[in-house]
Amino acid sequence: MNTADTTDRPSNDPSSKNAMDAPMPDASERIRDVRVVNPTDDIEGHITFELMDGRVVSIPLSWSWRLQEATPEERQNFEISPSGYGVHWPDVDEDLSARGALRGTPAPRPGTAPSPHTPGDWSAPRIKALRNRLGLSQAAFGKRMGVRQATVSDWETGKQEPSRMACRLLDRIAGATDGAYEQVAA
Numbered sequence: 001m002n003t004a005d006t007t008d009r010p011s012n013d014p015s016s017k018n019a020m021d022a023p024m025p026d027a028s029e030r031i032r033d034v035r036v037v038n039p040t041d042d043i044e045g046h047i048t049f050e051l052m053d054g055r056v057v058s059i060p061l062s063w064s065w066r067l068q069e070a071t072p073e074e075r076q077n078f079e080i081s082p083s084g085y086g087v088h089w090p091d092v093d094e095d096l097s098a099r100g101a102l103r104g105t106p107a108p109r110p111g112t113a114p115s116p117h118t119p120g121d122w123s124a125p126r127i128k129a130l131r132n133r134l135g136l137s138q139a140a141f142g143k144r145m146g147v148r149q150a151t152v153s154d155w156e157t158g159k160q161e162p163s164r165m166a167c168r169l170l171d172r173i174a175g176a177t178d179g180a181y182e183q184v185a186a
Contacts, residue, residue, distance in 0.1 A: 020032055028053040029098040030084035036075045049098050052084065057098065063106035066094040104144055108175040120169030124158040145169060
């Protein structure tokens with residue numbers, strides 16, 4: 001599994017970390033159809049999920065490094081899970097969920113993000129550099145982080161430091177954005 005949300009295969013085992021951490025997906029997050037548009041000289045490739053409730057969500061192909069590196073034929077060979085909450089590409093062993101697409105959660109490339117047990121050091125300039133690299137406003141970045149715009153502003157001005165949990169999320173976002181982790185290193 002490569003996306004942050006692997007709720008397509010929930011476990012009822014109470015000792016399972018996923019069972020305790022991941023809420024069941026909402027029925028509106030079920031996938032009706034998937035379209036994969038391969039990149040050309042003129043367009044960036046993307047994956048489009050058509051959800052049961054009529055919403056259409058598209059994500060750049062670059063959000064899945066495995067699909068980005070796959071052949072066009074491998075990208076077209078996918079299966080919507082029986083529950084409808086995820087899609088599996090067997091040729092490249094990739095799984096994506098509607099929830100991950102809706103939340104804007106790219107799949108991190110292995111080895112690009114630091115260990116989740118030791119969050120990175122996130123200085124004010126480094127946070128701002130990551131946000132600018134993503135091309136997001138403070139409000140949009142705050143929404144992605146689950147904090148208010150004012151909190152992002154406080155982080156970027158050094159008035160407040162991000163919590164350990166926020167640092168872990170910053171690590172994940174940085175590791176999942178095409179090598180941005182190395183580019184925004186302190």
